[in-house]
Amino acid sequence: xKALILASAVLLLAACGSDLHDWDAxxxxxxxxxxxxxxxxxxxxxxxxxxxxxxxxALGQRLFFDTRFSANGRVxxxxxxxxxxxxxxxxxLGAGIGPTRRHTLSxxxxxxxxxxxxxGRADRLWNQALVxxxxxxxxxxxxxxYVHLLARHYRQDYEALFGPLPxxxxxxxxxxxxxxxxxQAAAAWRAMSEADRQAVNRAFxxxxxxxxxxxxxxxxxxxxxxxxxxxxxEGRTADLKTLLTPEEAAGLRLFIGRADCIHxxxxxxxxxxxxxxxxxxxxxxMADAGRGAGVRAVLDYEFNxxxxxxxxxxxxxxxxxxxxxxxxxxxGAFRTPTLRNVADTAPYMHNGRFKTLGEVLAxxxxxxxxxxxxxxxxxxxxxxADLAHLEAFLKTLSGPLAxxxxxxxAPPAAPGPDP
Amino acid sequence: MVTWQRAMGVMLAGIxxxxxxxxxxxxxxxxxxxxxxxxxxxxxxRTRASKNRxxxxxxxxxxxxxxxxxxxxxxxxxxxxxxxxxENAQIGVEGGMPEHDHGLPTAPRVTAELGGGxxxxxxxxxxxxxxxxxxxxxxxxxxxxxxxxxxxx
Numbered sequence: 266x267k268a269l270i271l272a273s274a275v276l277l278l279a280a281c282g283s284d285l286h287d288w289d290a291x292x293x294x295x296x297x298x299x300x301x302x303x304x305x306x307x308x309x310x311x312x313x314x315x316x317x318x319x320x321x322x323a324l325g326q327r328l329f330f331d332t333r334f335s336a337n338g339r340v341x342x343x344x345x346x347x348x349x350x351x352x353x354x355x356x357x358l359g360a361g362i363g364p365t366r367r368h369t370l371s372x373x374x375x376x377x378x379x380x381x382x383x384x385g386r387a388d389r390l391w392n393q394a395l396v397x398x399x400x401x402x403x404x405x406x407x408x409x410x411y412v413h414l415l416a417r418h419y420r421q422d423y424e425a426l427f428g429p430l431p432x433x434x435x436x437x438x439x440x441x442x443x444x445x446x447x448x449q450a451a452a453a454w455r456a457m458s459e460a461d462r463q464a465v466n467r468a469f470x471x472x473x474x475x476x477x478x479x480x481x482x483x484x485x486x487x488x489x490x491x492x493x494x495x496x497x498x499e500g501r502t503a504d505l506k507t508l509l510t511p512e513e514a515a516g517l518r519l520f521i522g523r524a525d526c527i528h529x530x531x532x533x534x535x536x537x538x539x540x541x542x543x544x545x546x547x548x549x550x551m552a553d554a555g556r557g558a559g560v561r562a563v564l565d566y567e568f569n570x571x572x573x574x575x576x577x578x579x580x581x582x583x584x585x586x587x588x589x590x591x592x593x594x595x596x597g598a599f600r601t602p603t604l605r606n607v608a609d610t611a612p613y614m615h616n617g618r619f620k621t622l623g624e625v626l627a628x629x630x631x632x633x634x635x636x637x638x639x640x641x642x643x644x645x646x647x648x649x650a651d652l653a654h655l656e657a658f659l660k661t662l663s664g665p666l667a668x669x670x671x672x673x674x675a676p677p678a679a680p681g682p683d684p
Numbered sequence: 685m686v687t688w689q690r691a692m693g694v695m696l697a698g699i700x701x702x703x704x705x706x707x708x709x710x711x712x713x714x715x716x717x718x719x720x721x722x723x724x725x726x727x728x729x730r731t732r733a734s735k736n737r738x739x740x741x742x743x744x745x746x747x748x749x750x751x752x753x754x755x756x757x758x759x760x761x762x763x764x765x766x767x768x769x770x771e772n773a774q775i776g777v778e779g780g781m782p783e784h785d786h787g788l789p790t791a792p793r794v795t796a797e798l799g800g801g802x803x804x805x806x807x808x809x810x811x812x813x814x815x816x817x818x819x820x821x822x823x824x825x826x827x828x829x830x831x832x833x834x835x836x837x
Contacts, residue, residue, distance in 0.1 A: 298752075298813075379755070528784075528812050537753050537811035539789050583755045587790045587807020594786055641786065 285514040286505040293497060295521040300494035301487050301605075301664075304533035307376035312575040312582075313391050313474045315426055316481060323676070324422045325479030328472065330675040334398065334414055336362055336405035342397070342476065345369040348673045351666070352483060353610045357617025361403035366553065368617035371610050373666060374603045376481040378538040379584040383599045383615040384559025385540060388585050389575070390480055391473035392568040398472075399445045407443030407450045408469040415472060427471045431464035438465065466567075470574040482672050485534070485605040488664035490517070509661060516658025519651055524629070526655070535604035535662065542597040544633050544640030545614045552637045555615070556598040560590050596638030608660040622659055626652045715836050717815055719783055726815065726834040734829035737765060739822055741831045750837055755790065755809040762801050762822060769801025773824035777805060779817055788818075813837050 288296065297303070315321035328334060329342045340361040346352040346369060354369035367383050375381060376390055387393035397403035398411060415423050416430050423430060431438060438461060442453035454462065493508040509517065520526045529537050540556035547553055563585065568574050570582035579586060589595070599615040613619040619628065630652065632642035647655075666673065712729040731742040742761040750756070762770040775794040780787040792808040810816055816835040822828065 295813075528814070531811075531813060532753055537789075539753075539811040583757075583807055584790070584809075587755065587792055589787075589789060589791045591791075592787065641784070 285511050285518070286502065286509075288497065292518075292521060295527060296494050296517070297498050298531065299490070299521075299527070299533060299535060300498065301485065301491045301533050302495065304377075304485075307481050307484075310389060310391075310477070312389050312570055312577040313477055314576070315474050315478050318426065318478060320422070321426055321475045321478035322482055322672075323479075324419060324426065325475035325477065326672060326676050327419070327422075328476055329479055331418075333418065334404060334406070334411060336401075340404050342394070343675070345403075346372050351606050351610050355611070357612050359403070361397065361400070362405040363402040365400075365402050366551075367615050368612065370602060371606070372480050373483045373485050374534045374536075374605060375483070376477075377534055378536075378600075380538060380540075380559075380563075380600060382559065384555050384562070385600055386559040386562035387566065387568075388563050388570050388582075390477035391470065392566065392570075392575075394473040394476040394480075395469060395568055399443060401445075401447075407441050407446040407454075409439055409442035409450075409454070409465055411472055412438070412465050412468045413440055415468060423468075423471070423475075426475070427468070430468055431461065437461050463573075466574055470568055473568070479672070482668055484667040485603070486664045486667035488605070488662050490658070490661040491664070493517075493661070510657065512654050512657040513661050514658075515651075516654035516656070517661075519647070519655050520658055524645055524647060524651070524655060526629075529601045530604050536601045538600060540595065540598035540600055541641050542594065542599075542635050542638045543628075543642050544597075544635035545599075545616065545618055545628070546633070546636060547616060548618070552597075553615070554596055554637065556600075557596040557638070560588060560595060564588070564590065593638060594641070597635050598638065604659060604662050606663045608663050622656045623652065626655055717836070719815075726836070728834045728836055730833065732831050732833060734822065734831040736829045738827050738829040739764060739770060739824075739831065740767070741820060741822070743818070743833050750810065750835060752813060752837060753809065753811055755807060758805040758808060759798070760794065760803045760805050760820065762803065762824070764824075770822075770824045771799075771801065772797070773803065773822050775803055775805075775823075776821035777808075778819050778821075779808075781812065781814060781816055783815060784812075810835075810837050 310316040332339050332341045332344070334341065344361060345354045345359045347354055351371050351373055353371035357368060359365045359367060359369040370383065379388065381387040381390065381393035382396070387396060398406065399408060412430065413433055416433050420430060437457070439453040439457070441450045442457060443450050444454050446454070489508060493505060496504040496508055529539070529541055531537055542555070563569055566572065570577055570585045571579065575582070608622065611620060613622070613625050619625045629642060630645045630647050632640060632644040634640055712727065714725050714727050716723050717726050730744070731740065733740050740763045744759040744761065746756065746758065760775060762773050764770050777792045777794065778787065788808070789811045790807050790809045792805055794803045795806045796804040798804055814837060816837060817832050818835060819830060819832045821830050
């Protein structure tokens with residue numbers, strides 16, 4: 266009798282083993298929709314004429330790692346967007362000049378998103394880059410300082426791309442001046458002529474365009490999951506079980522099925538780049554309006570796609586022109602992040618609240634109510650084994666970036682005299 | 685025997701009517717969709733009569749299938765009950781996912797009248813796969829009516 270039970274169990278397992286890699290047409294389509302082979306190049310950016318200019322990317326890379334571009338000379342973009350951490354940060358909250366209130370988002374794949382930041386308060390890669398530069402808790406300097414730094418250290422490279430810098434004499438163009446600076450810097454900014462302020466703004470925007478050209482190179486590369494998706498699409502069914510373990514395949518089945526992760530984590534970047542309230546608690550009960558505030562900020566942002574420094578036609582700014590600006594679902598909503606390399610980008614969520622994927626998955630299963638706004642989640646009927654399978658699947662989404670290694674480190678110092 | 689066959693025929697017709705309403709017009713389409721374990725038939729035709737049959741409306745989404753996460757411009761064609769193009773219509777747009785209690789991720793609008801009963805609908809995007817509805821509120825010559833399209837992404 267025992268032998269019979271054992272034999273049945275083995276048979277059952279064997280049957281399950283083969284079923285795990287057996288997908289119906291709808292499941293095959295879902296898996297194919299996540300395949301990196303369907304990603305393509307980042308969408309063109311008509312607001313950035315140097316978006317795909319390698320000279321701009323090279324300048325952007327040098328700027329990205331340059332700590333001189335900060336109030337204290339110690340903060341670069343790379344301080345928080347660390348290349349060894351997939352351009353994210355191991356700390357729960359980013360910290361430049363001081364501690365910020367949000368976790369550092371990875372920049373990998375950012376070029377595909379119509380919105381930047383957790384709350385989408387910027388709508389282009391280049392205008393996103395300008396915000397931390399002027400944030401007193403991040404780089405903390407003023408836009409006038411940045412233009413003076415460009416002239417001092419990068420004039421030749423800048424002018425080859427964008428034409429002459431403004432005549433920075435220190436009188437018409439004070440060293441420290443900017444609308445978001447301290448009282449002294451703000452007063453100096455107001456004292457400048459409108460034309461001179463615009464000249465500084467144009468150069469400051471171009472600084473962002475160089476940084477964006479660099480960041481457009483930070484592309485995700487194929488993962489083990491992608492090898493599986495390719496094998497499935499090509500009908501190489503015998504290969505499937507060599508590419509994902511039974512646990513990983515079970516996790517994939519949940520991801521596109523019962524757990525419905527694919528609802529928001531869809532497409533080849535496994536994100537819809539939209540805003541959702543998932544009820545992540547804030548530390549100390551602090552409220553964060555998320556997209557509710559971010560949408561107001563991007564509409565008011567002087568460097569946005571419809572602003573005078575974008576150079577775009579209104580038709581190029583559809584996302585901003587037709588943005589959803591009202592509605593309760595914006596409150597406490599944050600942008601869905603990519604799941605590519607998610608196992609290597611802990612901690613998680615807009616405030617870095619969860620240290621492990623296990624904590625994240627438990628949150629989705631429990632679906633706690635939101636403190637601000639209304640959570641979109643409903644509790645999931647998933648076992649501990651299901652969560653373990655999902656976690657195993659998420660770990661198959663890691664792969665080396667599709668970027669030459671020289672872009673992943675601080676560039677060598679430029680040859681020749683750097684005044 | 686004949687009676688039995690007739691009974692079956694009546695029953696089948698009844699089931700079909702229950703599923704799809706009256707006989708579908710040529711060019712119509714539908715899908716069976718499961719909502720909470722219950723199967724429903726969704727009319728996914730891109731040409732539909734408005735609720736009170738004042739208008740016949742065609743939604744042209746350009747390339748098919750509709751791409752996820754890509755903002756798009758569509759054309760709406762409005763005819764009256766006699767098949768004449770409707771000019772000077774005011775058209776409001778709303779939509780969402782009935783199963784998930786949320787609206788569209790963008791705020792699409794009709795931005796231009798193109799002539800011949802055609803209108804440009806701009807700024808529409810879908811960020812999730814599944815069943816979506818798009819509802820157009822149409823007012824022309826003091827008559828108002830509403831038409832809803834089912835879209836499966």
